[in-house]
Amino acid sequence: MSNPYVPILFLLALGFVFAAGSVFTSLVVGPKRYNRAKSEPYECGIQPSPRAEGGGRVPIKYFLTAMLFIIFDIESVFLYPFAVAFDQLGLFALVEMVMFIITVFVAYAYVWKRGGLEWD
């Protein structure tokens, strides 16, 4: 155990065992009710093949939703470590975090006012 990378190897093996085990377990114990949707690559969503007529354009709404998700995802990525270490970070980090959230909300306000949240 002298090498600090050994735990990472263990984690890798654990991940592999978990993935393979889940697939195997669901094969054995899972209910089997087959229908058409079950045999498609995605049960919900857009089929990538065969190519749809008109080039298979995806509505821009999906893209906007994905972008919004990323914006707030990234926000929480930064908020978590900030919240965990809040007591020792002090006023400086609080101010920086508020500035960060303001910039995120500028983007949000733009999307909202320009109709990015209306589905139809």
Added chain:
Amino acid sequence: MTAALTALPTAFEAVKVDYAAVGPMLVVVAAALIGVLVEAFAPRLLRHTIQVVLTLTALVVAFVVLVLVSVDHHGVTVGGSIVIDGPALFMQGSLLIFAVLGILTMSERFGGRSADAFTPMGAATPGSPAEAAADRAGYATSEAFPLTMFAVFGMLMFVSANDLITMFVALEVLSLPLYVLTGLARRRRLLSQEASLKYFLLGAFSSAFFLFGAALLYGYAGSSDLSKIASAITTANGDLEGLLLPGVVLTLVGLLFKIGAVPFHSWTPDAYQGAPSPVTGFMAAATKLAAFGAILRLAYVGLEASRLEWRLGVAAIAVLTMVVGAVLSVTQTDIKRLLAYSSVAHAGFILVGVLAFDRTGVSGVMFYLVAYGLATIAAFAIVALVRSGGSEATHLSQWAGLGRKHPVLAGIFALLLLAFAGIPLTSGFTAKFAAFAPAIAHGGLAGVVMVVVGVLASAVTAFVYFRLIVLMYFTEPTGDDVAALTPSIASTIAITVGALGTVILGIVPGPILDLAGRVSQFIQ
């Protein structure tokens, strides 16, 4: 390894920020954010005016702040990621001036309701009913102004970035808005979108190169800080030595892409042709300056001690860039592509100055960038004026006889072409002299070879420019309905400043050369 992991600091220590020193950047990014809010909340018909006033005011305020802090705020700040020194201040000031001129040309409306260069609705399919309806309804992509401000913010950060991570973030902040701006041309939408996509894909590719190189340099030096990389090179740490050269090469590839050096230039003609002409002018002037600022800092602060290992390679790239840029500009039939290849050749000329590795090289490069940028913004502003049937007449044959129809405009354009060619009494001559002289004095044999190639390449490009002047003045008009629109006060100011700058830097270059010489010392 375990020792390195446990050595991480446990207590949090707030970084010291000299807010005045980064003031210009803060002003610009604040204006960009307010610009986004304007797009969200202001009535549509007022947006153009509000954006133009807001961006120009912010740029002037940023310039004033820059001048004020330039007196006594030199040094490293924001935890060592930003350095405010002479070259950074000089280039930030030049960038702000370019940005003012760029915004002025972008705001050109020709009496219409929205900026003439930008599409009413970028997301609409080119030629679709939705696009026509958006045009009739008076939609406008006034987002172009906040986008430009974000790009300017990235450029200001790029020239003052003191570590590789900050440099990479700045690179992305300046690039992403430019990719979008490239795709917003009002006319020839498909060409514009194609240009945008090409620029984005190749730009993302080059960013990956830069990032990989930065990772290798971090692995080599144990820090992404440029001065720490420099000291790691001088102390030479044995078994990691193999990481240095690949790291240097990959980071330089990422930066050479941005300046359009051969063989990383293939995006330049397409992006320059497809982008709205005012954006092309701004991009050519400001991106080039910012990228050369970063190259100078990386080469002079971070990697100078290892220069013998990579200098000849970059010298070969400089030679290749000059030759390919000059030769291919001869074969161009489109004015924007011609200017694009000429900008490739100019990137080669500037690289010659960079490789001098002397303070005079830094000042020569900075002077060249200012001279080239002023002329370029004015040249593309003129390209935007020459129209045939509503769209820009970019084919060279359409420029035949322009000097008879519009003597003043063609005269100014001819002056700018003379400057590009490096004719005495224009800024181009002084600039080439300022960039080439240090290469002769300090560059050794490679420097002399580069300068010889540079002079020969200049002669080739001069042929291209003279042919264009002959075309404008001594050729019969083709009978096409080519005519120049009357520019508004905004474009007129931009063209006038560019032309005056070209003449003044050619006849009395002293003050700016002195200034560039005095501020050419990097903080190591």
